[in-house]
Amino acid sequence: MPHPEPAPRRLVRPAAYAVCVEDGQVLLARWTGPRGPEWTLPGGGLHHGEDPRAGAVREVEEETGFTVALDRLLTVDSVHFPDAVSHAGEPLDMFGIRIVYAAHVVGGELRHEVGGTTDRAAWVPLDEVAGLVRVPLVETGLAAWGSEDPARSAVLGS
Structure with missing residues (x-):
C-alpha cells in the first residue's frame, strides 16, 4: 500500500516592496521565478525581526543598486x-x-542583481508597463500609487 503524500509545509512570508516613479517611469526588477522571467516591484522577503521599512530599502538596493527613501505606506x-x-x-x-x-x-x-532572485533592473515608462510580462503586484502597487492623485490615475488609465 503506498504511503500518502506528506502535507505541504505551511509558510507565512512577510515581504516589503517599493513603488519608485520618476519622470513618468517606474523602477522594476525582473524576477526569475518558476514561470520564467516576470517584472515586479523591487522588494522581497523580510529577514526574521527586520522592520518592513528597512527591508524595503535593503531589497531595492540589492535588486537595483539604488538607495531609496520611503515616502509613505501605500498598501x-x-x-x-x-x-x-x-x-x-x-x-x-x-x-x-x-x-x-x-x-x-x-x-x-x-x-542588475547578481546571484539573487532577480536578473535585471530597469526604469520602464508607465505607458509600457501593460505590455510587459509581469506579476500582479505591479498593478497593485501602481494602483495604490495612482489612487493618491486623480492626475496619476489618468496616466495609468484607471
Missing part, C-alpha cells in the same frame, strides 16, 4: 499559493503578506 495585501514549491523542490502552502511603500531614489546607480 498592504496578501496572496495565498497553496501549491507552491521551494527552491529545493519542497511542496509549500505559502501565504504572503506584502507591504508596499512609495519611495524615491536618493543615491546609487542602476545595476
Whole structure:
C-alpha cells in the first residue's frame, strides 16, 4: 500500500516592496521565478525581526543598486499559493503578506542583481508597463500609487 503524500509545509512570508516613479517611469526588477522571467516591484522577503521599512530599502538596493527613501505606506495585501514549491523542490502552502511603500531614489546607480532572485533592473515608462510580462503586484502597487492623485490615475488609465 503506498504511503500518502506528506502535507505541504505551511509558510507565512512577510515581504516589503517599493513603488519608485520618476519622470513618468517606474523602477522594476525582473524576477526569475518558476514561470520564467516576470517584472515586479523591487522588494522581497523580510529577514526574521527586520522592520518592513528597512527591508524595503535593503531589497531595492540589492535588486537595483539604488538607495531609496520611503515616502509613505501605500498598501498592504496578501496572496495565498497553496501549491507552491521551494527552491529545493519542497511542496509549500505559502501565504504572503506584502507591504508596499512609495519611495524615491536618493543615491546609487542602476545595476542588475547578481546571484539573487532577480536578473535585471530597469526604469520602464508607465505607458509600457501593460505590455510587459509581469506579476500582479505591479498593478497593485501602481494602483495604490495612482489612487493618491486623480492626475496619476489618468496616466495609468484607471
